[in-house]
Amino acid sequence: MMNQLRTKILSPQLFRAVAGVLIFLSFWYLLTEVLKLPRFKLIPDPVSVIKEWVSFDPMSGRSLFTKEYYIDIAYSVGRTMAAFTFATVLGVTLGLLMGWNRILYDFTFPLVEILRPMPPLSWIPLAVLILPGVEFAVVYVTFIAAFFATVLNTLLGVFSIDRNYFLAARCLGSKPKDIFFNVVVPGSLPFIFTGLQISMGIAWMSLVAGEIISGQRGLGYAIYEGYFLYQFPQVISYMFTLGILGYISSAAIRAVGRRLMAWEARRRGA
Amino acid sequence: MTTHDKIEGAISIRKVTKIYDPEGARVMAMKDCSFEMGAGEFTIIVGPSGCGKTTLLNAIAGFDTITSGEILLDGDTISSSLKQIKPNVDRMVVFQNGALFPWKTVIENITYGPVVQDRMKKSAAAELAKGMLHQVGLGEIGDKYPEELSSGVQRRVEILRALINQPKVVMLDEPFRGLDAVAKTVMHEFLMEVFCASPRTMFFITHDLDEAIFLGHKVVIMTTRPAQVKKIVPVALPWPREHHIMNSREYLELKQEVLEAVHEEAKKAFEAGERELA
Ligand SMILES: Nc1ncnc2c1ncn2[C@@H]1O[C@H](COP(=O)(O)OP(=O)(O)O)[C@@H](O)[C@H]1O
Numbered sequence: 001m002m003n004q005l006r007t008k009i010l011s012p013q014l015f016r017a018v019a020g021v022l023i024f025l026s027f028w029y030l031l032t033e034v035l036k037l038p039r040f041k042l043i044p045d046p047v048s049v050i051k052e053w054v055s056f057d058p059m060s061g062r063s064l065f066t067k068e069y070y071i072d073i074a075y076s077v078g079r080t081m082a083a084f085t086f087a088t089v090l091g092v093t094l095g096l097l098m099g100w101n102r103i104l105y106d107f108t109f110p111l112v113e114i115l116r117p118m119p120p121l122s123w124i125p126l127a128v129l130i131l132p133g134v135e136f137a138v139v140y141v142t143f144i145a146a147f148f149a150t151v152l153n154t155l156l157g158v159f160s161i162d163r164n165y166f167l168a169a170r171c172l173g174s175k176p177k178d179i180f181f182n183v184v185v186p187g188s189l190p191f192i193f194t195g196l197q198i199s200m201g202i203a204w205m206s207l208v209a210g211e212i213i214s215g216q217r218g219l220g221y222a223i224y225e226g227y228f229l230y231q232f233p234q235v236i237s238y239m240f241t242l243g244i245l246g247y248i249s250s251a252a253i254r255a256v257g258r259r260l261m262a263w264e265a266r267r268r269g270a
Numbered sequence: 271m272t273t274h275d276k277i278e279g280a281i282s283i284r285k286v287t288k289i290y291d292p293e294g295a296r297v298m299a300m301k302d303c304s305f306e307m308g309a310g311e312f313t314i315i316v317g318p319s320g321c322g323k324t325t326l327l328n329a330i331a332g333f334d335t336i337t338s339g340e341i342l343l344d345g346d347t348i349s350s351s352l353k354q355i356k357p358n359v360d361r362m363v364v365f366q367n368g369a370l371f372p373w374k375t376v377i378e379n380i381t382y383g384p385v386v387q388d389r390m391k392k393s394a395a396a397e398l399a400k401g402m403l404h405q406v407g408l409g410e411i412g413d414k415y416p417e418e419l420s421s422g423v424q425r426r427v428e429i430l431r432a433l434i435n436q437p438k439v440v441m442l443d444e445p446f447r448g449l450d451a452v453a454k455t456v457m458h459e460f461l462m463e464v465f466c467a468s469p470r471t472m473f474f475i476t477h478d479l480d481e482a483i484f485l486g487h488k489v490v491i492m493t494t495r496p497a498q499v500k501k502i503v504p505v506a507l508p509w510p511r512e513h514h515i516m517n518s519r520e521y522l523e524l525k526q527e528v529l530e531a532v533h534e535e536a537k538k539a540f541e542a543g544e545r546e547l548a
C-alpha cells in the first residue's frame with residue numbers, strides 16, 4: 001500500500017503534470033511581474049490570485065473562506081447539472097430513435113443540422129422572451145448546444161454498430177424492441193459516453209455565456225461583475241474554479257461510463 | 271446419423287439468380303444456381319473469392335432477397351422472387367468475422383436466443399448454456415466477455431449460441447479463417463463432436479480444401495461469378511473422422527479432384543480480373 005503510493009508519487013506522469021503546471025505559472029509570473037508587458041499591466045500575477053483565493057477577508061468578498069463563493073458554485077453547478085441532465089435524457093433518446101428509425105431520421109436530421117450550429121448565445125433573446133423567468137433562460141442556453149452534441153454523437157454511435165450484430169440478433173429471433181435494447185443501446189454506448197464528455201464541456205461554456213448576459217449569481221456572472229469592479233484576482237480564481245469543476249464532471253462521466261461498459265474496460269485489461 | 275429417426279432441414283436451391291443493384295450497376299452474383307442439401311447433410315461450399323458464396327448464404331438465411339428462382343426448406347418455399355424472405359430461428363448463421371455481442375458475457379450471448387424467443391426462462395437457459403460449455407471443455411469462461419477470449423474460443427461460443435436454438439440448418443461463412451493450424455484442428459474436432467451429438471444440415475463456406483474434405487459429406491464447387499455449381503464431389507469417408515485420414519489414399523484422391531476443379535475456376539477468375547483491369 002505504502003509502496004503503491006510511493007510509486008504513484010514518484011511516477012514520471014505525476015512529475016510531468018506538476019512540471020507542466022509550474023512552467024505555466026512561471027510564464028504567467030514572467031509576463032506580469034518580471035517583463036511587465038504593457039498589455040499585462042492590469043493582469044494580476046499568480047501570487048495575488050492565490051492570495052485573494054484563500055483570503056479570509058477578500059477584496060471582492062469572494063474566496064474559499066466566504067459563503068458567497070459556495071453560493072456562486074451552487075448556482076452554477078445546479079444550472080449546469082439541470083441542463084446536462086435534460087440534454088442527456090432528451091439527446092440520447094432522440095439520437096437512438098433517429099439512428100434506429102429511418103423515417104424519423106429523414107424527418108429530423110436536416111432540422112437538427114440547421115439548429116445545431118446556432119451559437120448558444122444567439123438563443124438568448126428567444127429564451128428570455130419565451131421562457132418564464134431568467135433562471136429558465138440561463139438553463140436553456142446551457143442546455144441547447146449540449147443537447148445537439150449529444151444527439152449527433154448518439155446517432156453516430158448507432159451508425160457505428162456493425163451490421164452483423166443486427167443480422168445476428170434477427171437470426172436469433174429478436175423482435176424490433178429486443179434489437180433496440182440489446183443491440184442499438186449497448187452498441188452505441190461508447191460513442192454516447194465520448195459525446196457526454198464533450199457535451200459536458202459545452203454545457204459549462206454555454207453556462208458562463210448565459211450567466212453573463214441574463215443571469216444573477218453564479219460563477220459566470222461573478223466573473224462579469226469582477227471585470228466591471230476591477231477585481232481581477234477574483235476573475236481569475238473563478239476561471240480556475242470553473243476549470244476544476246469541468247475537470248471533476250468529466251472524470252465523473254468517465255467513471256460512470258467505465259461501470260456501464262464493463263466489456264470495454266476489461267478489453268483494455270483494467 | 272442413424273441415432274435420430276427424423277432429421278429435418280433439407281434445402282433445395284432451384285435456379286436461383288441474384289442481381290445486386292438491378293437499376294444501376296447490375297452485379298450478377300448468382301445465375302441459375304441449383305443444388306440440393308439433404309437433411310442432416312454436412313455440405314461444404316468452395317469457390318473463388320467474390321463468386322457469390324456469401325450471397326447464397328444471405329439468401330438462405332433470409333438476410334437478402336433473390337431476383338429469380340426459389341429456395342425450399344423441407345418442401346416449403348422460403349424464398350422466391352414473389353416471397354419476401356425473413357430470418358428465422360430454424361436457420362442459424364455463424365458470421366464470417368464473428369458476431370458475438372461484445373457487450374454480453376458468454377452466457378448472455380448463448381442464452382440470448384431462447385430468452386428473447388420466450389422459449390426459456392433466463393435461469394434455465396443459463397443452466398443449459400453452462401452444461402453445453404462444460405461438455406466441450408469451456409466450463410470456466412461463462413462470465414467472460416467475448417473480447418477477453420481467443421478467436422478460436424469465440425468461434426466455438428458462437429457455434430454454441432446457434433446450436434442452443436436447435437435450428438434445422440446451421441450456416442457458417444468461412445468461420446475458421448485466420449486461425450492457425452492447431453486451432454483449426456481443435457475447431458474441426460469440436461464441430462465433429464457437436465455434429466455427431468445432434469446431426470443437422472450444415473452449410474459451410476471455406477477456402478481450405480483440407481477442411482472441406484475432412485468435414486464434408488459433399489463438397490460443392492462454385493464457378494466464378496455469377497455463381498453456379500461447377501462440380502459436386504461426394505466425400506464417402508466414414509464418420510466420425512480423425513485427422514490421420516488425411517494421409518489415406520482415398521482422401522488424397524478426393525483432394526486432387528477438388529483441387530483441380532477449384533484451380534480451373536480460380537484461373538478463370540484471375541483472367542476475368544485481368545480483363546477487367548485492362
Ligand atoms: N450489396 C451488394 N451490392 C452490390 N454488389 C454486391 C453486394 N454484395 C456483394 N456484391 C458483389 O457480389 C459478388 C459476390 O459477393 P459475395 O457473395 O460476397 O462473394 P463471396 O463468394 O466471396 O462470398 C461480389 O462481386 C461482390 O462484390
Ligand SMILES: [Mg+2]
Nearest residue numbers: 323324366443
Ligand atoms: Mg464471402
